[in-house]
Amino acid sequence: MILIAGRQVSPSELVRSWGLNGVQTEVVEKMAASPETFEYPTPELLQFELKMRDHLVRSARALNDSGISFSTFVDSRCNEDYWHRTELGGFRLREGILPSQGIIDIFRNGRLYATECATAMVIILYHATLRSIRTADFERMFADILLYDWRYDQDLDLQTASTHTFLPGDILYFANPDYNPAKPWWQGENVVDLGRGLYYGHGAGIKTAGMLINFLNEERRPGSYQSAYLVQQATRPGFAYLSRFSDRTAGVYGRLADTRIVARVGSQRWRG
Numbered sequence: 375m376i377l378i379a380g381r382q383v384s385p386s387e388l389v390r391s392w393g394l395n396g397v398q399t400e401v402v403e404k405m406a407a408s409p410e411t412f413e414y415p416t417p418e419l420l421q422f423e424l425k426m427r428d429h430l431v432r433s434a435r436a437l438n439d440s441g442i443s444f445s446t447f448v449d450s451r452c453n454e455d456y457w458h459r460t461e462l463g464g465f466r467l468r469e470g471i472l473p474s475q476g477i478i479d480i481f482r483n484g485r486l487y488a489t490e491c492a493t494a495m496v497i498i499l500y501h502a503t504l505r506s507i508r509t510a511d512f513e514r515m516f517a518d519i520l521l522y523d524w525r526y527d528q529d530l531d532l533q534t535a536s537t538h539t540f541l542p543g544d545i546l547y548f549a550n551p552d553y554n555p556a557k558p559w560w561q562g563e564n565v566v567d568l569g570r571g572l573y574y575g576h577g578a579g580i581k582t583a584g585m586l587i588n589f590l591n592e593e594r595r596p597g598s599y600q601s602a603y604l605v606q607q608a609t610r611p612g613f614a615y616l617s618r619f620s621d622r623t624a625g626v627y628g629r630l631a632d633t634r635i636v637a638r639v640g641s642q643r644w645r646g
Contacts, residue, residue, distance in 0.1 A: 385406045401424055401427055428543070441484035444576055450464075453487065493522060534609040548602055
């Protein structure tokens with residue numbers, strides 16, 4: 375169910391009023407059909423979330439097409455003109471390089487980069503955020519980016535919670551509990567929900583859930599029969615917090631600094 379300022383709204387009403395694209399339409403349809411309540415104090419907050427979810431899907435597809443390679447941290451690589459490779463295999467932004475320049479270069483020159491799947495998810499989050507907020511705010515908020523595993527700037531306001539409602543733009547996890555110890559990097563796969571039953575996982579590519587499970591099952595220990603599976607949780611950026619920095623958040627958004635988006639399912643509460 376979707377509530378805006380306490381009033382329940384239908385997907386058809388939002389599609390008709392806002393001219394939503396395919397990804398955004400799927401988001402509101404799944405929200406409306408969910409047992410969770412997605413509650414927004416203003417329509418602008420939902421509009422921003424839909425905009426950013428669309429960018430998350432676009433960024434995931436763009437990274438898939440960029441030429442970036444999958445590797446462990448031991449064999450990671452980056453464009454040294456923009457990033458310094460750390461001893462642990464992460465990438466730290468070089469002095470004098472703007473955060474936007476460093477992130478955009480990964481998508482333009484992906485063949486110069488190699489990393490593992492968690493870092494790829496954070497790269498997608500930064501890229502989608504850059505596309506969703508004012509560039510000047512992005513440069514200020516993310517001035518000292520370190521790309522390494524699940525390390526990220528607190529201004530992304532990431533939250534992970536249990537849910538059975540998966541939406542395009544969500545970051546999900548396929549666990550592989552019986553992975554081959556010789557290949558620990560396949561103990562699971564972080565993915566972006568692209569909508570329409572497709573997911574992007576770095577190293578796996580764009581696949582359906584069944585294809586991802588089969589992909590991971592091929593990396594199990596010999597003799598194992600315990601299948602990989604999709605974990606019932608989702609990781610989402612703080613849409614309400616980031617909306618303050620959108621071009622469309624001038625004026626009224628500034629007065630909603632303490633507003634939070636809340637979605638409820640049973641005892642679970644999302645805070646955005």
